[in-house]
Amino acid sequence: xxxxxxxxxxxxxxxxxxxxxxxxxxxxxxxxxxxxxxxxxxxxxxxxxxxxxxxxxxxxxxxxxxxxxxxxxxxxxxxxxxxxxxxxxxxxxxxxxxxxxxxxxxxxxxxx
Amino acid sequence: xxxxxxxxxxxxxxxxxxxxxxxxxxxxxxxxxxxxxxxxxxxxxxxxxxxxxxxxxxxxxxxxxxxxxxxxxxxxxxxxxxxxxxxxxxxxxxxxxxxxxxxxxxxxxxxxxxxxxxxxxxxxxxxxxxxxxxxxxxxxxxxxxxxxxxxxxxxxxxxxxxxxxxxxxxxxxxxxxxxxxxxxxxxxxxxxxxxxxxxxxxxxxxxxxxxxxxxxxxxxxxxxxxxxxxxxxx
Numbered sequence: 001x002x003x004x005x006x007x008x009x010x011x012x013x014x015x016x017x018x019x020x021x022x023x024x025x026x027x028x029x030x031x032x033x034x035x036x037x038x039x040x041x042x043x044x045x046x047x048x049x050x051x052x053x054x055x056x057x058x059x060x061x062x063x064x065x066x067x068x069x070x071x072x073x074x075x076x077x078x079x080x081x082x083x084x085x086x087x088x089x090x091x092x093x094x095x096x097x098x099x100x101x102x103x104x105x106x107x108x109x110x111x112x
Numbered sequence: 113x114x115x116x117x118x119x120x121x122x123x124x125x126x127x128x129x130x131x132x133x134x135x136x137x138x139x140x141x142x143x144x145x146x147x148x149x150x151x152x153x154x155x156x157x158x159x160x161x162x163x164x165x166x167x168x169x170x171x172x173x174x175x176x177x178x179x180x181x182x183x184x185x186x187x188x189x190x191x192x193x194x195x196x197x198x199x200x201x202x203x204x205x206x207x208x209x210x211x212x213x214x215x216x217x218x219x220x221x222x223x224x225x226x227x228x229x230x231x232x233x234x235x236x237x238x239x240x241x242x243x244x245x246x247x248x249x250x251x252x253x254x255x256x257x258x259x260x261x262x263x264x265x266x267x268x269x270x271x272x273x274x275x276x277x278x279x280x281x282x283x284x285x286x287x288x289x290x291x292x293x294x295x296x297x298x299x300x301x302x303x304x305x306x307x308x309x310x311x312x313x314x315x316x317x318x319x320x321x322x323x324x325x326x327x328x329x330x331x332x333x334x335x336x337x338x339x340x341x342x343x344x345x346x
Binding site: 015083107109111 | 113114115118119121122125126128135137140167168169170179181182185186188211
């Protein structure tokens, strides 16, 4: 358990996103805005992504980050925010899912 | 997200001030609301709730969907006095989610043997608080019984608007303390915020029971922040 009362600057996604922005990088911010059932990360959790596909933080503890990063590339390109929804993986082969059986909604937006 | 909004949000978080990031999920517009800012209507009620609970959530208001991301500083508990009560209070408070710091200049009391795994300062409160100032997400419990050690910290806690200020001692002891704090320049309304005798009235007798009472009172103060003005808290 992290017991520091101060921000962990080296690992905090929003601090990292601000740093990337100052470095002139294009950045997308993904946020868990709703969860149903057992979701691995709480509402409000962030994954931040730069235009090269580097990312920090998590929205699902590893289950759907790959898909979110791919979507974030499009969002960085278009500037249009997207709402993504992930549930339990179904038969559709290309779809990713949460092994825990929950569902999450992730809002992906470009910074700036 | 607006770059300026992100910058502002991070400034608030670094400074241990509470903020709610409000994002309109329809058009993506966002803004920062600080604790105490007035926001009208259903959205304002939802934001007030986010500040109190620290829970982030999507809400419907004014025919729109907003996401409220609550960023609350982590609360902490500063205990003045490395005494028997503090030995019980430190582990219990940590489990409840309130990291503890203990300050006591009496080196015979403030030893790592008596307080394993606790942030412990064998120094005067004025020296420690200069380095790590109190703030409104800090609770302060003064339990040394010694005015030389407790009084400065109590005055500092009132000035920093700590969400909880408690002081050990009987009503008689506290009456004398009130006189001293007035002499130090504290206002009567400030002094009225001190919980004394300390702790919820659960009939606590042993040091560990008093620690439970102090922790319960701290949690109550934290979870009812902002309700004082509405008279919901005695």
